[in-house]
Amino acid sequence: MPPSATSNLGYTPPDGGWGWAVVFGSFISIGFSYAFPKSLTIYYKEIQEYFSVSYSEIAWVSSIMLAAMYAGGPVSSILVNRYGSRPVVMIGGLMVGAGMIISSFGATIIHLYMCVGVIGGFGLAFNLQPSLTIIGTYFQVKRPMANGLAMAGSPVFLFTLAPLNQFLFDNFGWRGSFLILGGFVLNCCVAGSLMRPIRGKGPVKAVTSPNGANNKDEDCHSQTITTVSRKKKAGCTDRVNAFIDLSLFKHRGYLIYLVGNVVMFFGFFAPVVFLAPYAKHLQIDEYSAAFLLSIFALVDMFARPLTGVIANTKWVRPRIQYFFSFSVAYNGVCHLLCPLASGYMGLVMYAVFFGVAFGMVCALLFEVLMDLVGAQRFSSAVGLATIVECAPVLLGPPISGALVDIFMDYKYMYYACGVMMLVPGIFLFVMNFYNYRWLEQEEKLRKKDVVERDAEEKLKDDDDDSTNEDKTEPV
Incomplete structure (x- = not known):
């Protein structure tokens, strides 16, 4: 079995320490990203009657939100490569929160498509991808465990948001619930603040990965390939690859x-x-x-x-x-x-x-x-x-x-x-x-x-x- 791909980070990931706080922040961010579109379905019946639309029309709210979350992946990648995970996740939290708050004043179903679907979906894209990326900068040996813990945020939040949304619906209706959820999802900004960028210090240590590979040797080989490939880059491809x-x-x-x-x-x-x-x-x-x-x-x-x-x-x-x-x-x-x-x-x-x-x-x-x-x-x-x-x-x-x-x-x-x-x-x-x-x-x-x-x-x-x-x- 050949070794896994080299990290090529220029340092040895700590595999712990503040990394567990980063995993907790990713747990929150990933939980909102995957569970939030599914949990909103509890409000569909009242919204459908309020706007006098069909079920297929109201179902497009979650579909647009999920599609925007996936379609926003490349944009999120470019921003993470340029600015790091912390500011992107915090901006994503603000976007989802703003989309939900503005949608609580919506007058048409198109308003919900734009605010909840497009703005909220792109906000979730800015929450999801950076949270996955930063785990790889803090963990190497324990990375599968860290990823498994972070991904557990999705079922935990779905399990929690379902009764919470029912309570909000019974007491505040869909408009009041969307307003409260807009404030609740701002916790993604708190999760983003935990994603402190790691600073590599000193030379890369020769660490043996679980596959038995020497990471220092792999990094040197990868850096040589990168140097050669950079010399060959030219024109438009060079500018595009600078972002993604x-x-x-x-x-x-x-x-x-x-x-x-x-x-x-x-x-x-x-x-x-x-x-x-x-x-x-x-x-x-x-x-x-x-x-x-x-x-x-x-x-x-x-x-x-x-x-x-x-x-x-x-x-x-x-x-x-x-x-x-x-x-x-x-x-x-x-x-x-x-x-x-x-x-x-x-x-x-x-x-x-x-x-x-x-x-x-x-x-x-x-x-x-x-x-x-x-x-x-x-x-x-x-x-x-x-x-x-x-x-x-x-x-x-x-x-x-x-x-x-x-x-x-x-x-x-x-x-x-x-x-x-x-x-x-x-x-x-x-x-x-x-x-x-x-x-x-x-x-x-x-x-x-x-x-x-x-x-x-x-x-x-x-x-x-x-x-x-x-x-x-x-x-």
Whole structure:
């Protein structure tokens, strides 16, 4: 197994200390980013009646918010590369808060599209991506564990915001609730203030990574490649790459990751969205159907940090790409078996296994990307990935809903989502296997070239020495 990508940070990450405060700030920021759009659905019925719009029209609020959050990834990457994570997260918190406060005075549904959807969505993009990036600057050896803890913010906040929103709705209506939530989400600014930029001091220490690689040697090699590539840059490409690293589209491992994720996201969110409606379709009462989501969220809450701990072990860390491939395929198997579950207890078992599978993917989703490209290029990598993944995230649930409308049954939707998860899981496993083999072959060729070049230089030096000796002999 070849080593993971070098951090190339110019220092040895502390793997603790203030880094745990950064993880806590990321926990808050990521929690708001993923849970906030889902938690707003509780207000849809009243907003729908207030503006006299259809359910599909009001549903676009969360869809636009999620799409804007993913589409804002490259902009967020550029700002993080230029100014660092702390100011970007704080600006993002201000944008979401302002969007929610202004939307509480909205007069039309278009007003909500712009304020909650566009402004709030871009604010969430400024919260999400910098929070993921800064963890890689503080952690190296314990990074999977740190990422797992930070990603646990999503189910925890979803579990918390659901009853909070119901309380606000019952007491203040949707306008008052949006005003209060606008102030509540300003806590992202507090989370951003914890993300103190780290300052590397002194030379890089020779630290052995969990894969057995010497990071100092990797950094020196990476810096040499970077120096050579900079000499070759010219014109427009040079100016673009100064903001975001487009050369990632030539990175074989990154392209494998993107292809797998694009297919995966078509079937990733729909099973969560349709879990409660599917239970009602099977004549299960509304309270029990809603409780399935609570079970799912509770299991997901514990699965993410536990996955991070497992991924950080010496047995799994060197094979983390395979662990991610397994978790994606495991999701697909769960969905394929879901229609076979009989009765309410069968759906409870599905919710438990699905919660574990969903938490595993979410905990590893960005860790494996950082493992591929390294912390130095991660900001650009996640920004480019989110813009590519924007389309499947936006279209996945509507396409799944169309399958339900066509067949008048949910099982075909679950079969389709299962295939959409199982196929990329197998694809990622196979392609990562071959990618690792290609990397090993390339590394052997590189070492062979170095040995041959050193031998040629030594032979040349010996010839020069013998020539000099002949010239110095007395006549």
